[in-house]
Amino acid sequence: MAKINGSAVIDLKGVAIGYGAEAPPVLVDVDLSIERGSFVAIVGPSGVGKSTLLRVVAGLHEARGGSVTIHETKKPGHRPVSLVFQDARLLPWRRVAKNVRFGLEGLPIAAAEREERVAAALRLVRLDDYGRRWPYELSGGQRQRVGIARALAVDPDILLMDEPFGALDAITRHSLQDELLRIHRETGKTVLFVTHDLEEAVHLADRIIVLGGSPARIVQDVRNEPGRDSGGFREQVEQLRSGIADNYSI
């Protein structure tokens, strides 16, 4: 398991999320402090604002209220947050290595270090030999690996992942979940992972935040022993499932 040294890397206080100025908020009262190095899954039914919460942290969506504080490491040549999307979202006109390089462009680092970081990120996702390929030549799982490499290359404090395996077939999904656990172990990155798949959350995360209700809020915040083989895997999934059902009204 990754080291958790106890200091918070991100603090959300009273965050509320809504779409449009008039509509009522969909998610309210989000108070959340995330420890450096932890793997936190956010689960909940569709429409509760899970993905939008990630976008608020990434600075792509403005919160209706509350505050988001990122305790950024003071080091040059990195970005505090980076994002992995569900659809991989590679730039089709860039070869794989140049896609990985995308977030590094504009950072104050030497060209040689930049290329070394691209190569290291591709090694980490086991696509060392794929740098010269075009995105269309890759499978769905390989594309998503490139998306992960791109996000890791900027050496972020927090890796935000928005249902990254949701569009993959079950076999690819399982293998990428295991890859992600390995990458998390090797890099010690803080991961904030949105999913609607409870089993995925229990398999991956050491902490699971459940959103529910209307407007939604945090209804459960549980510590978890990640791994599909861990003793309490089934019980944990069932407990979360009933917790969501209690707070879920259609």
Next chain:
Amino acid sequence: MRQPLKLHSSIALSALGVGAFLLAWEALARSGVVPAGLLPSPSAVPGAFLAEFRAGTWQAMVFASLSHYLSGLALGTVLGITFGTAAATWGVWDAFQAWVVRMLRPIPSIAWIPFAIIWFGVSKSAATFLIALTVFWINYYATYSAVRGVDKDLIELGHAFGQGGLIPRLFKIVLPGALPGILSGVRAGLGQGWMTVVAAELFGISGLGARMSDASGLLATHIVVLYMVTIAALYGVCDFLFMQVQQRVLAWQK
């Protein structure tokens, strides 16, 4: 369902089609049904070419037209892409120019010939202006819709990875994403540009069109056909070369 043809049989059939067309034309011209002055026979064209080539006229006309064409094409393409991109990315500018564009767009560039001659005289500049005008509108609209059609998710990706500012967004996401559409516009401009070359030169600006106009005045219709074939060949070469470039530039597409 149509059965796909093998490549060599499709080439053979195309050649057969062209051969049959030329034979039918030759037969019609020789039959005497149509007076010789009205329809030259295709077999008269190679002789006409040799005569024009030996006199140096053919080369001079091709060179003159090519120089009108290339300068008008370059000017119209660059301005069309620039203004199309500006209108598609900058809402204030789009609204400001929208009605000016609506008023000017429907005027065919040939209708500008009187002004072109008043402003530039019967000169290379006048031809360049008219060709640029035709090419401008094609590129303007192609670029506008291509830029508007760039995937919004990719713009969000740019913001997420620190490439959301105007310059990186434009050069790393918007223009590369719009490139297939922009190049389709450039290619359409290549064809329309040749049509305007001929139209502009029919009014006396030296080149293929002017030579055709002179020859038709003397009923030298075989000369007219020679230059028609010349234009077709020049367009074919331009389009072929452009397609080679396009395929390389867009190698990232499946």
